[in-house]
Amino acid sequence: LAIRPDAKRTGRDLRRVARNGGEFGERPGIRGIVLVVAVTPAGDLLLVEQRREAVDAVVLELPAGLAGDSESPADEPLEEAARRELVEETGWAARSMERIAEGPPSAGVTSEIVTLFRARGLERVGPGGGVEGEEITVREVPLAEAEAYLERRAREGVLVDPKVWAGLLFARRP
Numbered sequence: 001l002a003i004r005p006d007a008k009r010t011g012r013d014l015r016r017v018a019r020n021g022g023e024f025g026e027r028p029g030i031r032g033i034v035l036v037v038a039v040t041p042a043g044d045l046l047l048v049e050q051r052r053e054a055v056d057a058v059v060l061e062l063p064a065g066l067a068g069d070s071e072s073p074a075d076e077p078l079e080e081a082a083r084r085e086l087v088e089e090t091g092w093a094a095r096s097m098e099r100i101a102e103g104p105p106s107a108g109v110t111s112e113i114v115t116l117f118r119a120r121g122l123e124r125v126g127p128g129g130g131v132e133g134e135e136i137t138v139r140e141v142p143l144a145e146a147e148a149y150l151e152r153r154a155r156e157g158v159l160v161d162p163k164v165w166a167g168l169l170f171a172r173r174p
Helices: 078-090 143-155 162-171
Strands: 008-010 015-019 022-026 032-038 044-052 057-061 064-067 092-103 114-124 137-142
Touching: 032 044, 032 078, 032 092, 032 162, 044 078, 044 143, 044 162, 057 162, 064 078, 078 092, 078 114, 092 162, 114 162, 137 143, 143 162
Parallel strands: 032 114
Antiparallel strands: 008 015, 015 022, 032 064, 044 057, 044 137, 092 114
């Protein structure tokens, strides 16, 4: 099936776009993607682990999600999405969210822009694990042991999202 220039093919969650000789994916109706760097009062970095179909593997990631997805209003502010996703995925709520960086995670493949937040003043408010249909395992990793933990999990066959390494740098900042 040939795709015409500037043609779009839409699925439930992704749209394929061909423009100016290139092809990429975009998410219809999504305002942005949020990632959260969060350290508990005990000094543990919050990570989530889940199977990702696109890579056919278990992936260790920062808590993250979509602003304007089916669990939220279409005009949901990014900070509110970060707060919501942190609670849904990890069971921890943040007193404050600091916007620390934003940019494209894979500019050659998708139009997505990721905004990274630092959560502060964490309080456990629930079990985490995601919303219905998600199978997320929360990992609370002592910040001092994070590198060794990530390397060990990678040797065990778990894929570690490179954004976790970047998040680790921010987690260690005062």
